[in-house]
Amino acid sequence: MIDLYFSPTPNGMKLKLFFAETELPHRVVPVSLSGGEQHGLEFLAISPNGRIPALVDHAPADGGAPLAMFESGAMLLYLARKHGVLLPTDSRGELEAVQWLFWQMAGLGPMAGQAGYFRVYAPETVPFAIDRYTREVRRLYGVLDRQLQEREYIAGGYSVADIACYPWIVPHVGHGQDLAEFPALQRWFERVAARSAVQRAYEGVTDVYARPGRAVAGAAR
Numbered sequence: 001m002i003d004l005y006f007s008p009t010p011n012g013m014k015l016k017l018f019f020a021e022t023e024l025p026h027r028v029v030p031v032s033l034s035g036g037e038q039h040g041l042e043f044l045a046i047s048p049n050g051r052i053p054a055l056v057d058h059a060p061a062d063g064g065a066p067l068a069m070f071e072s073g074a075m076l077l078y079l080a081r082k083h084g085v086l087l088p089t090d091s092r093g094e095l096e097a098v099q100w101l102f103w104q105m106a107g108l109g110p111m112a113g114q115a116g117y118f119r120v121y122a123p124e125t126v127p128f129a130i131d132r133y134t135r136e137v138r139r140l141y142g143v144l145d146r147q148l149q150e151r152e153y154i155a156g157g158y159s160v161a162d163i164a165c166y167p168w169i170v171p172h173v174g175h176g177q178d179l180a181e182f183p184a185l186q187r188w189f190e191r192v193a194a195r196s197a198v199q200r201a202y203e204g205v206t207d208v209y210a211r212p213g214r215a216v217a218g219a220a221r
């Protein structure tokens, strides 16, 4: 059994998408971020950075002790490799998917996170920060749009690269982006959204920032 320490945020949704797609058995352990549970010692023993998602695999492939892990990209890679799913099997294809996974982890996620913070959540309006992060996210959307111009999915077939990126495109309104400016990205977004596993994963998600198709209050700033 695998425990998923979860809250319905973009990074949390990546793992929800992975499990919905693969139907691998797992148990969801809710972590209340507003209640500060991510700072508790018990959780920090699993996720030393004090962030969700986190996983504990009670039956790792090496047959050893339960394996705790943090960082959503590492978890997606671990699960994809362990179960031989959602990752190209040839080495060049795998490398391409891994590059886009790292691109999401190091670029799209952090920059979109900052854009969302300064546009939607910050207690004061900081025009320089709003401008800086909105522009950088726009650039990154352009990078993904170019990658998708002649492909259905980001790297080969539907993979952990798509799973990592999708929840960070869901709140595009909050990031100050208009998908109509990125036609290939928009087609991909609709293609992924139409997957039954994606629809199941988002069922009952009430967090406005994590839910598809919703404008975010204050996003027009």
Ligand SMILES: N[C@@H](CCC(=O)N[C@@H](CS)C(=O)NCC(=O)O)C(=O)O
Residues within 6 Å of the ligand: 009, 010, 011, 012, 033, 038, 050, 051, 052, 053, 070, 071, 072, 073, 105
């Ligand atoms: N790079 C990390 C980022 C994790 C992260 O930032 N998680 C957010 C939710 S999306 C969180 O736990 N926030 C709680 C907090 O800021 O205290 C990953 O991808 O796992």
